[in-house]
Amino acid sequence: MNTIKPISKLLTTLLLFMAVLFSGCTTGTKTAGGLKVHFIDVGQADSILIQQGENFMLIDAGNNADNETVKNYLDKQGVKELQYFVGTHSDEDHIGSADYVINSFKVGKVYFPKQTATTKTFKDFTAAVKAKGQGLTVPKVGETFKLGDAQCTVLAPNSSSYKDDNDYSIVIKLTYGETSFLLTGDAEAASESEMLKNGIDLRADVLKVSHHGSKTSSSEDFLKAVKPEYAVISVGKDNKYKHPDQGTMDRLKAIGAVVYRTDENGTVVATSNGKEITFNTKPGSYKGIASADDDAGGTSAGSVGDASAH
Numbered sequence: 001m002n003t004i005k006p007i008s009k010l011l012t013t014l015l016l017f018m019a020v021l022f023s024g025c026t027t028g029t030k031t032a033g034g035l036k037v038h039f040i041d042v043g044q045a046d047s048i049l050i051q052q053g054e055n056f057m058l059i060d061a062g063n064n065a066d067n068e069t070v071k072n073y074l075d076k077q078g079v080k081e082l083q084y085f086v087g088t089h090s091d092e093d094h095i096g097s098a099d100y101v102i103n104s105f106k107v108g109k110v111y112f113p114k115q116t117a118t119t120k121t122f123k124d125f126t127a128a129v130k131a132k133g134q135g136l137t138v139p140k141v142g143e144t145f146k147l148g149d150a151q152c153t154v155l156a157p158n159s160s161s162y163k164d165d166n167d168y169s170i171v172i173k174l175t176y177g178e179t180s181f182l183l184t185g186d187a188e189a190a191s192e193s194e195m196l197k198n199g200i201d202l203r204a205d206v207l208k209v210s211h212h213g214s215k216t217s218s219s220e221d222f223l224k225a226v227k228p229e230y231a232v233i234s235v236g237k238d239n240k241y242k243h244p245d246q247g248t249m250d251r252l253k254a255i256g257a258v259v260y261r262t263d264e265n266g267t268v269v270a271t272s273n274g275k276e277i278t279f280n281t282k283p284g285s286y287k288g289i290a291s292a293d294d295d296a297g298g299t300s301a302g303s304v305g306d307a308s309a310h
Contacts, residue, residue, distance in 0.1 A: 035150055035176040037206070039260075039268040040073050042066045044212065044236030044243070045093035048183060049074060050174065052148035057084040058101065059172070059183055060094040064121060067100035073267070074105065081106040083147060087125065088169040088185030090117040099128035112136040113157055115168040139170060141198070150176040155202070156187055158194040166211060167191040173204060177274020182226055184210035184217075192222040202226045205277055206270055207257065209233045213244020213288065220251055228257045230277065232270070233284075237263040246288035253286045260284050 038049040042062030047070050050057040056079050061070050085107050087095045102110070102125075110129050116122070129136060139154040146152070156171035169185030182204035187195075188211065195202060207228035210217035212235040231252050235243050244261070252259055260268045264284040271278050 033149060033274070035174075035179070035272040035274075037174070037181055037270045037272075038073070038077070039208070039232050039234055039262060039270075040070060041262040041267040042069060042234070043262075044239040044241065045096065046088070046185070046212075046234045047097075048208065048234075049077060049079070050147060050150070051077060052150040052176065055148035055150075056082050057086065057147050057152075058082050059086040060088055060185070061085075061097040061101050063093050063096035065096070067097040070097050070101055071104050074101070079105060081108070083108045084111065084145070084152075085109075086111045086170055086172065088171075089113055089165060090115050090119070090122050090168070091165065091186065092119065092121045094185065095125045096121055099124040102128040102132060107132060107134070109137055110134055111139050111170060113168040113170055114138045114160060115165070147174075150174060155182075155195055155198075155200050156191050158191070158198060162190060164188050164190065166216075169210075171195065173202075176272050179206075179272040179274060179277055180204040181206040181208070181270070182228070183208045186211040186217070188216050189219055192217065192219055196221060196225055204228055206230045206232060209244070209248070209252070211243075212236075212239075212241070213248045213261075214241070215245035215247050218248045218251060223251055223255050223257075227255065230270070230279070231257040231259050232268050233259065233261040233263075235261055235263045239263075242289040244288045246290040249286045249288035258283045259286060 033053065036051040040047040040049060045062040045066060046060040047062040048059040082105050085102060087098055141154055141158055143154045144151055153173045155173055157168050162168055166186035166188045167190045169187040169191065171185060171187050172183045174181040174183060202225040204226050205228065207226050209231050213233045233244055260279060261284040262268060265281045269280040
């Protein structure tokens with residue numbers, strides 16, 4: 001009896017089965033993979049939706065008046081649940097619509113710095129978190145957490161108190177495959193200096209330019225350490241705070257960062273496949289506003305009134 005042919009057929013069938021199986025796994029991985037970082041156009045404010053597969057995180061939620069804008073955008077992206085919400089700091093242009101978002105979606109964990117404020121915006125935010133039976137989680141520098149296959153590392157704040165409210169901003173480095181994003185809130189020069197002194201790896205492909213391109217952030221030393229290939233500025237068109245500052249734009253141009261900005265490009269979406277990053281729009285300009293003074297300050301006004309330090 002010749003048993004070679006049946007064995008050969010069995011082996012061929014097994015190999016074909018394995019090929020189909022692994023092919024299916026590869027396809028599944030590609031379908032579930034990919035990272036999208038949506039810099040939502042909320043004018044002179046910040047709101048960033050991060051999507052990895054079916055996992056979502058929102059960093060900041062714009063002004064109080066942006067509640068429908070942010071919610072509708074999340075709805076269009078198919079968001080049903082936010083694994084994380086990060087309020088970078090207490091300014092109204094970062095947590096203005098946080099209460100509305102938290103009331104509208106299931107939220108896993110809420111990160112917020114060790115900072116408080118007496119504003120109605122802050123009280124509404126904390127009340128919404130409490131109503132969900134949660135509390136605010138204060139992140140620690142060096143802490144990491146996963147969003148699907150992406151990893152988030154907390155880089156700031158590094159001190160327990162600051163003169164400038166903006167320096168309380170939570171700074172997160174987002175890594176996916178070989179690509180990375182540095183998301184800075186409104187961190188000012190003091191926070192940048194602390195990150196540099198810590199010897200943390202600040203290198204990132206994409207920098208979310210801090211404080212809407214203000215001259216009080218994005219120092220030359222900080223930009224040299226980050227060495228971003230791309231820079232995204234969330235800023236309102238013709239805003240009264242004179243953002244972005246021309247000096248900041250000149251520094252970004254000097255390091256060769258390709259700039260995208262919401263006042264010129266609308267919502268900016270960066271997509272990473274783990275090796276390369278592409279954008280949904282053409283780059284913006286390096287045109288800023290030359291001014292002797294910067295009204296944006298980020299002073300303690302954001303803690304005592306309901307006018308935010310943009």
